Amino acid sequence: MYVPKEFRESNFNQLIAEMKKNSFGILLSNNDDTKIEATHLAFIIQEAQENLVMITHLAKPNPQSKTMNGKDCLIIFPVPHAYVSASWYVEKNIVSTWNYTAIHAYGKVTTIENKDEMRQIGLKTSDYFEKGQSKPWKYEDHTEYGEKLLSGIV
Secondary structure, three states: OOOOHHHOOOOHHHHHHHHHHOOEEEEEEEOOOOOEEEEEEEOEEEEEOOEEEEEOOOEOOOOHHHHOOOOEEEEEEEEEEEEEOHHHOOOOOOOOEEEEEEEEEEEEOOOOOOHHHHHHHHHHHHHHHHOOOOOOOOHHHHHHHHHHHHOOEO
C-alpha cells in the first residue's frame, strides 16, 4: 500500500491498538493457482514476545482454508473513512479526496485442525467479543452444539 510519509503511522503500539479496536479484517492469500482469495473475518490480536498473533477461524468448505497453510498473507484492517469535498474549503486550487485509515499486516498462515486447540480458539473468540455484552454468550452453556461445529472450521 502506498502511504505518503506525512500520513504514515510508525508507532507500533498505536497500530496494535487500532487493530484491536477495529478487529474485523480481510484475509488475503494466494491459492495453489496463484489466484488471490479473500475472506472477511473477526480477529483476536495477541502480542507474543516480539510478534503479533492474529487468531481467527474459517469454515472448512471455504476454499481459502485449504490452500493457505504456510503461505504469506495480508490482513487488511479497514477503519474510518470519509469523502472530503473541496467545496468545504475556502482555499482555491484544491480537489476533493477520500480520507481513510487502513492497516496492512503481513505474515505467514498456520492452520490448526487439532480439536483441543480449536476449542481454545472458540473459547477465546467468544470471550473476547462477548465481553461488552450485558448477557455474554458462553461456550460452556452450549458445549454439545459447539463441539459439533468444531469439525466444520479450521
